[in-house]
Amino acid sequence: MTHTPIAIIGAGVAGLAAARELSDTDYIIFEKSRGPGGRLASKRLNDLRADIGAQFFTVRDPRFEETIALAMDAGAVQPWAPRMGTFQQSRAVASPDTQRRYVGTPYMNALGRFLAQSVEIQTEKRIAVVNKDGDRFILTTTAGDRYTADQVLITTPVDQMSDLLVDFDIDEITQKFTMAPTWTTVVSASEPLVTDDGGMIDACFGGDHPAFDFISVEHSKSGRNSDLLVIHSTSDWTTTYLETDPKWVAQEMSALLNDTFNIQSNPVVSHRWRYARPTDPRLTAQKGIYQIDSGLWIAGDYLAGGRVEGAFLAGIEAAQRLQRV
Numbered sequence: 501m502t503h504t505p506i507a508i509i510g511a512g513v514a515g516l517a518a519a520r521e522l523s524d525t526d527y528i529i530f531e532k533s534r535g536p537g538g539r540l541a542s543k544r545l546n547d548l549r550a551d552i553g554a555q556f557f558t559v560r561d562p563r564f565e566e567t568i569a570l571a572m573d574a575g576a577v578q579p580w581a582p583r584m585g586t587f588q589q590s591r592a593v594a595s596p597d598t599q600r601r602y603v604g605t606p607y608m609n610a611l612g613r614f615l616a617q618s619v620e621i622q623t624e625k626r627i628a629v630v631n632k633d634g635d636r637f638i639l640t641t642t643a644g645d646r647y648t649a650d651q652v653l654i655t656t657p658v659d660q661m662s663d664l665l666v667d668f669d670i671d672e673i674t675q676k677f678t679m680a681p682t683w684t685t686v687v688s689a690s691e692p693l694v695t696d697d698g699g700m701i702d703a704c705f706g707g708d709h710p711a712f713d714f715i716s717v718e719h720s721k722s723g724r725n726s727d728l729l730v731i732h733s734t735s736d737w738t739t740t741y742l743e744t745d746p747k748w749v750a751q752e753m754s755a756l757l758n759d760t761f762n763i764q765s766n767p768v769v770s771h772r773w774r775y776a777r778p779t780d781p782r783l784t785a786q787k788g789i790y791q792i793d794s795g796l797w798i799a800g801d802y803l804a805g806g807r808v809e810g811a812f813l814a815g816i817e818a819a820q821r822l823q824r825v
């Protein structure tokens with residue numbers, strides 16, 4: 501059995517931020533997917549690609565700002581200044597603002613890859629369960645491999661975390677912090693999005709719309725050169741159609757977009773995020789982390805406002821706690 505002082509589960513933004521912070525301490529980071537980034541995801545669609553998870557991020561904390569400045573120097577991040585809209589009484593209207601927003605380039609997962617540069621990840625290793633044996637933890641992968649660790653940090657979404665911790669009392673956390681799903685639909689459209697007040701927009705918040713949560717025009721982001729648009733559905737709409745055929749969802753969202761903006765988009769694909777966002781992003785744990793047991797911590801966006809920056813700061817904080825032992 502391999503032993504590590506610190507085991508990190510999940511190589512999304514939180515796990516990667518923690519690993520970077522631990523650079524002088526021995527650790528192993530496990531990731532179930534083929535690459536890093538988690539919900540900073542893009543999907544290949546024949547010759548094209550589209551962001552299917554986070555569409556952008558904002559920067560408010562100097563620690564995140566410093567890292568994003570480095571990512572910009574490396575060409576992995578660029579500012580994004582879309583002509584913004586929103587929905588009022590389900591009608592699209594212009595909604596300009598001065599918020600600074602950023603995107604990964606050429607796709608959102610570039611930020612994940614940037615954060616992973618100095619981090620050696622054990623990819624395609626899905627942890628199935630974490631048990632405690634005396635002072636140590638035993639991590640078992642779905643392939644049956646076992647590792648021991650003095651400390652463990654879990655950065656998966658809350659429901660996936662609870663699957664791993666069947667031996668621990670986590671009711672308080674799982675009852676308080678829940679996550680809601682999002683259907684993401686990619687469509688192609690050659691015509692621009694024009695609001696009811698006549699302005700052209702590159703992105704649109706959902707406002708009071710029952711089905712649209714966010715819409716973005718891919719080519720308005722640096723490095724994208726397609727006619728693709730990405731539509732996130734609201735949690736309510738997604739919950740209603742959670743188990744519906746993705747092809748139906750794609751057609752439905754495309755048709756709704758066409759009716760709303762009087763365009764002719766075509767459905768490309770729909771992707772279901774079962775654990776997309778905190779049900780109530782205002783509910784947070786202090787510094788985005790929580791100690792389940794001595795040496796066992798959880799961290800992630802669902803404890804930190806449901807944003808990329810929150811996940812990053814939670815990861816840093818968790819690493820500092822792990823190093824204090």
Ligand code: FAD
Nearest residue numbers: 510512513514532538539553554555627800801807808811
């Ligand atoms: P994750 O990214 O979920 O990382 C967890 C990692 O753990 C994943 O890589 C997963 O594969 C891995 N994992 C899970 N289980 C296991 C296991 N058993 N063993 C090993 N590995 C495992 N944020 C914004 O700031 N702006 C936005 O516009 C925005 N839009 C979004 C739109 C959508 C549709 C979604 C889904 C999210 C959006 N977000 C947005 C949220 C943002 O993506 C997250 O806050 C952030 O990426 C979360 O990072 P994380 O590290 O906490 O979790």
Ligand code: NAI
Nearest residue numbers: 557558584586595596597599682705713732776777806807
């Ligand atoms: P932000 O500061 O750009 O927006 C925060 C919120 O303010 C928006 O959700 C929107 O409601 C409102 N807002 C901001 N500018 C607006 C404008 N010009 N017109 C109308 N409303 C406006 O971004 P921040 O704080 O970094 O938030 C992250 C974003 O990620 C949020 O929009 C959140 O909903 C989204 N998100 C989506 C998820 C999903 O599953 N669809 C998951 C997690 C986050």
